[in-house]
Amino acid sequence: MWQNLRSTIANGLGGCRRAAEEVWRGAVDFAYPPACASCLGDLPAETSSTTTEFCDSCWKGLSRTLDMPACLRCAATIGPNLNPDGCPMCRNEHYRFDRTLRFGVYDDDLRIACLRMKHGGARRLIAGLGWAFLDRHAASLNAEPLDLVVPVPRDWKQRFFDSHSSAAVLAEVWSRALKVPLAPDLLRKTRRTPPQARLVPSIRRTNLKNAFTVRRGEDLTGATILLVDDVMTTGATANECSRALREAGATRVVVGVLARGLGRRELNT
Numbered sequence: 001m002w003q004n005l006r007s008t009i010a011n012g013l014g015g016c017r018r019a020a021e022e023v024w025r026g027a028v029d030f031a032y033p034p035a036c037a038s039c040l041g042d043l044p045a046e047t048s049s050t051t052t053e054f055c056d057s058c059w060k061g062l063s064r065t066l067d068m069p070a071c072l073r074c075a076a077t078i079g080p081n082l083n084p085d086g087c088p089m090c091r092n093e094h095y096r097f098d099r100t101l102r103f104g105v106y107d108d109d110l111r112i113a114c115l116r117m118k119h120g121g122a123r124r125l126i127a128g129l130g131w132a133f134l135d136r137h138a139a140s141l142n143a144e145p146l147d148l149v150v151p152v153p154r155d156w157k158q159r160f161f162d163s164h165s166s167a168a169v170l171a172e173v174w175s176r177a178l179k180v181p182l183a184p185d186l187l188r189k190t191r192r193t194p195p196q197a198r199l200v201p202s203i204r205r206t207n208l209k210n211a212f213t214v215r216r217g218e219d220l221t222g223a224t225i226l227l228v229d230d231v232m233t234t235g236a237t238a239n240e241c242s243r244a245l246r247e248a249g250a251t252r253v254v255v256g257v258l259a260r261g262l263g264r265r266e267l268n269t
């Protein structure tokens with residue numbers, strides 16, 4: 001079934017981005033004048049920022065950890081020597097996902113931005129950081145034969161009381177830009193679980209066990225999935241989602257997150 005939806009990144013991310021950006025910007029600029037995606041201040045015509053989404057001041061704070069070396073497997077910050085087999089944070093973890101790409105570290109300005117994203121009015125901020133993520137990882141994403149973009153789901157009660165999901169908005173942005181089909185309801189969270197933030201890391205890993213499933217009847221045989229979330233900490237959520245995707249036949253899962261945390265403060269995934 002997914003094969004019918006498959007779309008390649010034939011023109012490269014640059015071309016896809018420009019085409020998709022026209023559509024996206026057309027919709028966004030209709031509602032908002034050009035402004036910084038974070039502080040909503042006017043964007044100067046000339047900027048030293050490498051992104052067109054943020055003013056120099058906001059970009060300086062948000063991108064502070066952008067160029068820090070990250071583990072190819074779990075995206076934790078590491079030393080300068082990249083090891084495809086993992087880092088001290090993940091070497092003993094049996095993750096069911098293959099790779100994690102991050103925008104930055106969950107700290108300082110990016111942490112504050114991620115907390116703001118939890119609210120419904122932050123679509124522009126999510127989109128701005130989503131575009132910046134794509135700029136950062138263009139080469140890596142072009143090399144992945146992505147078939148579907150899938151957001152990490154929430155349970156029915158979370159959806160009932162708050163229809164906004166930053167993971168869902170982010171997945172929408174990346175699906176448009178990459179021209180890879182979005183599957184917003186493919187994954188389901190089938191039971192409610194205590195908030196990860198209230199649990200110690202060792203319990204977080206078991207709290208979500210078998211909490212996710214793929215929609216009945218879906219065959220993902222051979223598919224490569226881009227699994228999307230705003231923040232990753234222990235990797236427990238991404239791991240359980242990946243388990244469900246693999247049980248439905250997916251052969252490769254790439255996790256994309258805006259921020260990688262290390263288990264402190266409000267981290268919840």
Ligand SMILES: [Zn+2]
Nearest residue numbers: 036039055058
């Ligand atoms: Zn700004």
Ligand SMILES: [Zn+2]
Nearest residue numbers: 071074087090
């Ligand atoms: Zn690692």
